[in-house]
Amino acid sequence: MTAIFQGRAYAMVTDHQDDASSCPWNEREAELLAITLELLQEHGYDRLSVEAVATKAKASKATMYRRWPSKADLVLAAFIQGTRDTAIPPRTGSLRGDLLEIGRATCQQSKEHMRTMRAVLNEMSHNPGLQDAMQEKFGLQRKMVIDGVLAAAVERGEIDASAINEEIFDLLPGYLVFRSLVSDRPPTEDTVRAVVDSVLLPSLMGARGR
Amino acid sequence: MTAIFQGRAYAMVTDHQDDASSCPWNEREAELLAITLELLQEHGYDRLSVEAVATKAKASKATMYRRWPSKADLVLAAFIQGTRDTAIPPRTGSLRGDLLEIGRATCQQSKEHMRTMRAVLNEMSHNPGLQDAMQEKFGLQRKMVIDGVLAAAVERGEIDASAINEEIFDLLPGYLVFRSLVSDRPPTEDTVRAVVDSVLLPSLMGARGR
Numbered sequence: 001m002t003a004i005f006q007g008r009a010y011a012m013v014t015d016h017q018d019d020a021s022s023c024p025w026n027e028r029e030a031e032l033l034a035i036t037l038e039l040l041q042e043h044g045y046d047r048l049s050v051e052a053v054a055t056k057a058k059a060s061k062a063t064m065y066r067r068w069p070s071k072a073d074l075v076l077a078a079f080i081q082g083t084r085d086t087a088i089p090p091r092t093g094s095l096r097g098d099l100l101e102i103g104r105a106t107c108q109q110s111k112e113h114m115r116t117m118r119a120v121l122n123e124m125s126h127n128p129g130l131q132d133a134m135q136e137k138f139g140l141q142r143k144m145v146i147d148g149v150l151a152a153a154v155e156r157g158e159i160d161a162s163a164i165n166e167e168i169f170d171l172l173p174g175y176l177v178f179r180s181l182v183s184d185r186p187p188t189e190d191t192v193r194a195v196v197d198s199v200l201l202p203s204l205m206g207a208r209g210r
Numbered sequence: 211m212t213a214i215f216q217g218r219a220y221a222m223v224t225d226h227q228d229d230a231s232s233c234p235w236n237e238r239e240a241e242l243l244a245i246t247l248e249l250l251q252e253h254g255y256d257r258l259s260v261e262a263v264a265t266k267a268k269a270s271k272a273t274m275y276r277r278w279p280s281k282a283d284l285v286l287a288a289f290i291q292g293t294r295d296t297a298i299p300p301r302t303g304s305l306r307g308d309l310l311e312i313g314r315a316t317c318q319q320s321k322e323h324m325r326t327m328r329a330v331l332n333e334m335s336h337n338p339g340l341q342d343a344m345q346e347k348f349g350l351q352r353k354m355v356i357d358g359v360l361a362a363a364v365e366r367g368e369i370d371a372s373a374i375n376e377e378i379f380d381l382l383p384g385y386l387v388f389r390s391l392v393s394d395r396p397p398t399e400d401t402v403r404a405v406v407d408s409v410l411l412p413s414l415m416g417a418r419g420r
Contacts, residue, residue, distance in 0.1 A: 006300075010300055044331075044332075044335055044336065079301070103277060114335070115335045117392075118328075118331045118332045118334070118335050119332050119335070121328045121392060122254075122255075122256075122328045122329050122330070122331070122332035123390060124328070124358075125221065125254055125324070125325045125328050125329070126254065131394070135393070137396035138225070139394050139395070145235075155262055161404060165404050165408050165409075167400055167401055167404040168385070168401065168404045168405055168409065170393065171385055171405070171409065172389035174384075174389065174390065174392070174393065175378070175381055175384050175385045177388050177392055178384035178385065178387050178388040178392075179384065181326075181391075181392070182331060182384070182387055182388075182391070183345070183349060183380065183384065184341070184345035184349050188263055190377055191377055191378065192379040194375050194378045196382070198375050198378070198413055199375075199378065199409055199410075199413045200409075201380065202347050202412055202416050203409045203412055203413070206412055
């Protein structure tokens, strides 16, 4: 399926590295995406229809389909729009503070979008275009945020660059997403603190702490 | 939905603590579940029908429904049956060896069952009975395996019991499941070694290594 790569959805996916926080939608489009997200959270992906969004938004179906050629395009755009605030690296002034903030934002986002994320994951199995777009967006976004936080910590002299393990850079958000989507123990502040204080910081600072 | 708690599926879920490796199904039933898993991997949850399984297995639909009252029951039973081999704690003789083995088994299982797991997760959003049964089965099973491995390490004197953080006991399998199901970087042996060697072991052995 190539529809996902047509029009503005594609532009947004490829442009985010230049400015992750800019919004590529006008006010009316952002409103349509907000309504999509609302209906998604209420009914889930399978039960969502483009028609229902159009009806609730008092928009024509043609308007919807002109902007988002398929339900998958619409949901992807709504989901990315709804999680835009986690695309910017935190700047708390310390590595610990930044990691706790990434953890907090990941917990909140996963909790809010749990049903949508589960539905999008399932849809990804049948839809390689959606898979590519999701991964390009979220994989890169996650990497950019964490790279930014770690680079700032190196610059402040908190950690050595050699302590960073690229293979598992997304251990913190990845485990928190697992806890939200798969396990029956949704992550809490305690979970974030446990990963940061008893696992990540000892590992990142280990070389100099000993 | 309470059907999931009827019949043998429920017995299996609650009995696994006594003997996680015992098989509650007779030969014919195990064969039906194997065919279910095969069709699941081929077509995904949404496109699977109990009828298709019955046809391929040359069984009557009545036989199928007598044993598994719904598609959700059937899929849960097939999935649990297919992942039975990871229910036993490894005994390699060292904490590092045991953790690497848990990692290896988790990677293999997630890779093999990725589409099914995504579909079951999505279905869980609409089906609290399935959610409870999955969690009871997999949450407890994961905990049992890891508790066994850590207890053996304490007994061998490799780690102090106080180094174990209950809050994040499933960090290793959880992150690997995230990498399989959500990210676009399926976990490899390098991933397992990175988590075990640069994160878990330093954290678990930290108190004595310094």
